Amino acid sequence: MSKDKPNCKATVLGAGCWRSRRCSRYAVKDGYCNQHHPNTIAAKDAASKAKQDAWSRKFILKRDVHHGDQDFTDAFRSYMDGCQDSAEAWDKVLDTWKALESSRAALEKVSNDE
Numbered sequence: 863m864s865k866d867k868p869n870c871k872a873t874v875l876g877a878g879c880w881r882s883r884r885c886s887r888y889a890v891k892d893g894y895c896n897q898h899h900p901n902t903i904a905a906k907d908a909a910s911k912a913k914q915d916a917w918s919r920k921f922i923l924k925r926d927v928h929h930g931d932q933d934f935t936d937a938f939r940s941y942m943d944g945c946q947d948s949a950e951a952w953d954k955v956l957d958t959w960k961a962l963e964s965s966r967a968a969l970e971k972v973s974n975d976e
């Protein structure tokens with residue numbers, strides 16, 4: 863006795879966009895084809911979320927580096943200009959430099975992970 867393989871039970875958008883149709887692939891697991899199985903969909907969502915997260919992390923780090931660079935430049939400029947309390951101004955230069963370096967290192971690490 864031969865029995866037709868059941869089709870995937872997922873609905874997909876048809877060519878007309880406003881009309882949906884049943885997926886025409888054979889069901890291979892839990893009534894879904896490989897592409898529409900909930901596990902595959904979940905894995906795809908997780909992958910795209912991870913990619914988006916990585917992108918926004920990098921964006922924030924880039925912004926940190928940019929701001930750190932400005933802070934350092936400002937601190938260095940006021941150290942060079944000022945002279946009222948140069949020790950404090952120099953501390954600020956060192957602090958902003960350290961912050962900039964750590965932002966740069968974090969950004970480099972994220973870029974290397976890609």
Ligand SMILES: [Zn+2]
Nearest residue numbers: 870885895898
């Ligand atoms: Zn399917």
